[in-house]
Amino acid sequence: MKHRMVTAALSLIGLYVALYLSLWKIGLMGPLVCGVGSCEAVQMSRFAYLFGIPVAFFGVAGFLALLVVSLVGLRPAFVGKPGPTKLLVALSGGGAAFSLYLTYLEAFVLEAWCRWCILIAVLIFSVFTAALLGLRQRPSKT
Amino acid sequence: MAGMKGFYVGFGVLAVGGAGVLLVAMGRGAAELPSGPIEIAAIESGRGWGGYVVGDADAPVEIIEYADFECPACRVQWVLTVQDVKQRLVATGRARYAFRDFPLSMHVNSRAAHHAAACADEQGMFQQMHDELFGMQDKWTGRSDAESRFRRYAGDIGVDLDRYDACMEEGRYRGRIQASIEGGAALGVTSTPAFIIGNRLYRGISYDEIKAIVDSLTAVASQ
Numbered sequence: 001m002k003h004r005m006v007t008a009a010l011s012l013i014g015l016y017v018a019l020y021l022s023l024w025k026i027g028l029m030g031p032l033v034c035g036v037g038s039c040e041a042v043q044m045s046r047f048a049y050l051f052g053i054p055v056a057f058f059g060v061a062g063f064l065a066l067l068v069v070s071l072v073g074l075r076p077a078f079v080g081k082p083g084p085t086k087l088l089v090a091l092s093g094g095g096a097a098f099s100l101y102l103t104y105l106e107a108f109v110l111e112a113w114c115r116w117c118i119l120i121a122v123l124i125f126s127v128f129t130a131a132l133l134g135l136r137q138r139p140s141k142t
Numbered sequence: 143m144a145g146m147k148g149f150y151v152g153f154g155v156l157a158v159g160g161a162g163v164l165l166v167a168m169g170r171g172a173a174e175l176p177s178g179p180i181e182i183a184a185i186e187s188g189r190g191w192g193g194y195v196v197g198d199a200d201a202p203v204e205i206i207e208y209a210d211f212e213c214p215a216c217r218v219q220w221v222l223t224v225q226d227v228k229q230r231l232v233a234t235g236r237a238r239y240a241f242r243d244f245p246l247s248m249h250v251n252s253r254a255a256h257h258a259a260a261c262a263d264e265q266g267m268f269q270q271m272h273d274e275l276f277g278m279q280d281k282w283t284g285r286s287d288a289e290s291r292f293r294r295y296a297g298d299i300g301v302d303l304d305r306y307d308a309c310m311e312e313g314r315y316r317g318r319i320q321a322s323i324e325g326g327a328a329l330g331v332t333s334t335p336a337f338i339i340g341n342r343l344y345r346g347i348s349y350d351e352i353k354a355i356v357d358s359l360t361a362v363a364s365q
Contacts, residue, residue, distance in 0.1 A: 005149045008149075008153060009152070009153060009156060012153065012156055012157060012160065013156070013160070016160040016161075016163070016164060019164060020164060020167065023164070023168065024248060025248060026247075026248070046333075046345070074146070074149075
């Protein structure tokens with residue numbers, strides 16, 4: 001069940017990054033720390049919204065869901081069951097595909113990069129990879 | 143089970159540490175105008191304000207830009223488009239251009255920047271202050287010492303700093319800036335830069351597109 005520990009930790013980091021961008025989006029955060037990059041250009045583009053909702057909010061919801069599934073999957077009652085891992089694969093797979101689309105927009109449409117968005121992409125792909133590896137493992141009780 | 147215990151300890155440290163970093167980031171400083179609510183009368187007095195207008199009052203087309211001094215895209219728009227618009231459309235009498243305040247709440251220093259520009263405008267130096275603010279944007283954006291930088295820029299362009307200080311301390315134009323924001327929002331502006339040309343709203347637009355719209359509206363007006 002180590003993969004669920006990994007997905008839980010990565011999801012928590014992803015949740016904080018998405019929360020940071022969301023709080024900035026609604027004006028509760030100070031200036032966006034970006035270093036070299038174009039975080040604000042990306043965050044203020046028309047692609048920063050989906051159905052009128054900031055994309056960062058979807059990130060918060062997605063990572064929160066992954067975190068909850070990971071932690072529930074670590075409870076004794078679910079440790080030996082494959083359900084949580086399958087759910088992790090499905091959720092993170094969807095997130096990874098969406099993240100791939102956003103990265104494409106950054107590279108070829110906006111031609112601007114947001115480091116935080118790249119970090120989120122790396123995290124969601126890492127969760128997806130860990131969940132896939134977990135799916136291949138034989139269920140164990142430990 | 144020892145492994146699980148270690149995991150939960152590490153997870154707890156990560157959770158508390160992350161929350162702490164977020165709280166610290168939320169508390170970082172920004173430029174501040176006099177705080178407190180803006181009186182409705184002050185906002186109402188700014189309702190009929192048309193913006194910082196340049197160009198011939200009889201020009202057939204008005205180009206209104208809602209912009210935010212702390213918005214990088216607005217700076218790019220200023221460099222790539224607005225200067226062209228002023229030189230090729232406004233200076234030739236084909237259009238007039240109005241800059242209206244639309245500081246976004248996500249930008250911590252933006253209201254103060256717009257207020258600094260308004261105080262410079264009192265002394266007939268809006269355009270110079272506008273150019274300083276956009277030109278130096280990367281030097282003050284997000285910084286806690288932004289207001290002292292604005293004062294330095296004002297001094298550099300020749301603004302009388304005693305009058306400027308009095309204007310800033312009083313927050314003389316807070317109501318008008320708020321009225322501009324509300325006016326823009328009522329027209330459908332949600333992001334910057336936004337242009338209103340011929341009663342239509344455009345978000346981020348090139349010089350060629352603006353020229354085509356102006357040509358079209360001019361042709362319609364002359365029919």
